[in-house]
Amino acid sequence: MKENPADKLIRDRLEPGHISVEGFLGTDKRPIADIIAADTGAVEAEGLTVELLGDFLENLHQIADAGWEGRVPAYEGNVTVRADETLGQIPCPFACGSSCHKAEVVVKDPDGNDLLRFSPLDAHLISEHGFFEGNGSPHRIEPKQLIELYRHCVG
């Protein structure tokens, strides 16, 4: 798929040093639309939607924000969540007008092993734009890993 000028603008915003120091693309050279199509397709092949998975992450973020560190009532103690918030907001690189709190949400199993780390922006990017970040990006969330966590928590 060829990139139009609007896509080019978004690609610039996703490159390192614009909105985030590390950028969102890693080593991925594919057009943004192809990255999104591949990940969205992988999610839909499992009978799920990116909206559902993004909302699930946002729900975990809100639970962490509410200070229920430890057991997560909604998910019957299958996971624990903790949010480390830093000051400030980060704008959505897709220029949709949204911005999210800068934070890292850590999801652990009851033995204390990390299951997933994500930011509120990741939840937005997945839910609203079907974007899990490019291959090789330090903050990429693998759809497969997120689907596993979703099924672990929600069934």
Ligand SMILES: [Zn+2]
């Ligand atoms: Zn957005």
